[in-house]
Amino acid sequence: MTDTSPARRRLRSAAGVVRDVLAGPYARTFARARRDEDDLFMVIVMAEALGVPNPASYYTVELLPVVYDQVHDWHRRMGLDRSPLEHVSCC
Amino acid sequence: MLSGLAAGREVLFVGGKGGVGKTAVASALGLSLARAGRRVLLVSTDPAHNLGHLWDQRVGDEITELAPLLRGLEIDPARTTAQHLAAVRSTMERLMPDHLQGGVRRHLELARDAPGTHEAAVLERIAEVVEQRHPDELVVFDTAPSGHTARLVALPELMQAWTGGLMRRQERSARFGAALRGLQGQGRRDADAGDRAAADIVGSSRPVDQRGRRDAEIRQILDRRQARFTGLRSLLQDDARSSFVIVLAAERLPVLESVELHEQLTRAGMGVGALVVNKRSPADAGELLADRRAVEQRYVAQLGAALPDLPLHEVPLLPGDLVGEDALLRLASFL
Numbered sequence: 001m002t003d004t005s006p007a008r009r010r011l012r013s014a015a016g017v018v019r020d021v022l023a024g025p026y027a028r029t030f031a032r033a034r035r036d037e038d039d040l041f042m043v044i045v046m047a048e049a050l051g052v053p054n055p056a057s058y059y060t061v062e063l064l065p066v067v068y069d070q071v072h073d074w075h076r077r078m079g080l081d082r083s084p085l086e087h088v089s090c091c
Numbered sequence: 092m093l094s095g096l097a098a099g100r101e102v103l104f105v106g107g108k109g110g111v112g113k114t115a116v117a118s119a120l121g122l123s124l125a126r127a128g129r130r131v132l133l134v135s136t137d138p139a140h141n142l143g144h145l146w147d148q149r150v151g152d153e154i155t156e157l158a159p160l161l162r163g164l165e166i167d168p169a170r171t172t173a174q175h176l177a178a179v180r181s182t183m184e185r186l187m188p189d190h191l192q193g194g195v196r197r198h199l200e201l202a203r204d205a206p207g208t209h210e211a212a213v214l215e216r217i218a219e220v221v222e223q224r225h226p227d228e229l230v231v232f233d234t235a236p237s238g239h240t241a242r243l244v245a246l247p248e249l250m251q252a253w254t255g256g257l258m259r260r261q262e263r264s265a266r267f268g269a270a271l272r273g274l275q276g277q278g279r280r281d282a283d284a285g286d287r288a289a290a291d292i293v294g295s296s297r298p299v300d301q302r303g304r305r306d307a308e309i310r311q312i313l314d315r316r317q318a319r320f321t322g323l324r325s326l327l328q329d330d331a332r333s334s335f336v337i338v339l340a341a342e343r344l345p346v347l348e349s350v351e352l353h354e355q356l357t358r359a360g361m362g363v364g365a366l367v368v369n370k371r372s373p374a375d376a377g378e379l380l381a382d383r384r385a386v387e388q389r390y391v392a393q394l395g396a397a398l399p400d401l402p403l404h405e406v407p408l409l410p411g412d413l414v415g416e417d418a419l420l421r422l423a424s425f426l
Contacts, residue, residue: 023274030274034267041260048201055207056253058175058215059316061199065182066308068191085194 035077042067042074049084093120093404093426094127096334096364097229102221102326103364104232106240106352107338108345112369114141115413115422116338116406117233122416123423125161130228133163134220136213136243137235140165147414158416164220168212172203175212214246218323241355244335247324248359254316261313265306327361334364339394341368341387350397366394366403367426373407380408 045063047054054060068085075083097103097120105117114135121131132154135142142165143150146157152167176199183195202208217232224230234240326332335356339345353363368391372383395403406425413422 027271027274030267030271034264034271037260037264037267041257041264044257044260046198048205049198053206055205056211056250057202057205058172058208058211059250059254061176061179061202062312062316063309064179064195064198065186066305066312068183068187068195083194085191085198 038070039074039077042070043078046071046074046084050080093336093365093367094124096336097124097129100229100332100334101224102230102232102333104234104240104244104333104335104361105338106234106335107236108340108348109139109236111338111340111345112406112413113137113338114145114233115419116336116367116369116426117231118142118145119419119423120336120426121161121229121231122158122419123426124229125158126420129160130225131161132220132224132228132230133157133161133233134217134230135163135165135233136217137233138168139235142233145414145419166213166216166220168209168216171212171216172208175215176203210243210246211250214243214250214323215319217243218247218319221323221326222319241352241359244327244356244361245359247320247327251317251320251324254313254320258310258313258317261306261309268302268306324360327359330362334362336365336367337363338367338369340370341390341394343390346390346394346397349394353398353401363398363401366398366401367406368394368403369406370408371405 043050044054045060045067047060048057071083071085103120105113105120107113114137117133121133125131133142135150140150142163146163148157149155150157150163150165152165152170154162154164157163180195180199184192187195220230234243337349337352339349349366356363368387372380372387374381374384391403391405404426406422409418409422411418413419
């Protein structure tokens, strides 16, 4: 197998480094964009807890079981020092 | 004939101002259709239920037989909401650490009293009733006073837009996630099996899986919602499957309100099939009632001018209490 020749391996790992260097900023941008979408999603689902009346609460509560484990990170990012799902602050 | 309106359709709504006799009209129509061999389910969505009073028997939040081929149901939104929230809560309790339970309970309490929850519960039950009806059964909804009904008809559309919005958020997030994986994971594809196994053990690919599972779950919940709203909406907006009957008294305000209701329903895409002017005063029962009849005549004419294409049925003021099958069949003979 020529594939595993040392020269090829070196070349491949060098290519990996180059790719990471080039892709890094893009990856960060995508990650941030995704997080923003997720945060917005959470705001909608947790509207009631933020004191925003939500006419669709009846339906958003169905999503709670799926997203509750993200609530902690989310409320920290939103700058809320207490979690809407906590009677004592969780941090 | 209203029975013509019912033929071939799956759902009829009977609505109008409070106190005009919607329940009586709905019941009379249901009974005469059932007598003629059609299965009918009468459903009251008005919080001030009087289906039971009219049939002189207990009708509650469970489907009850009223007559051969005729069943009745009085929707209780509070009970529906309580059941819905209890189901969510038990799911949450299975999943969540104890110290979060209090917060969840409070959150669900908030949802229970949120504006719109009551409406959502009624809508949910309407969808359920329609989905679970007998294949050849006609569902007749006896609805709450006008404004509420028009909103109920518009609601599936609103909610569909709303879940659509959440879905788009979710999709965008998933797409960004995929782009991210595309950037980070290009090396993975040509990594050998040993590397992949190592990654699995170290757990570097786990977050992606978990994330993917959650996305799929959220998607599934939203899809289910969307399907329900879409189904209900297409039923309500299909004139061949559903229609609306406006009941009113021949007085100034009810006439104006009926024209307004017709407009609202048309805007929401629902077809109105007929008007029923109830409790017309007789011409031959004394001067007082004859005078009243003349006044009513003006309003009936006004209504006919405003909505010229709609069949208009007039039901005379009937003596005695409207209770029991004989009284209802008598009313039905005018429809």
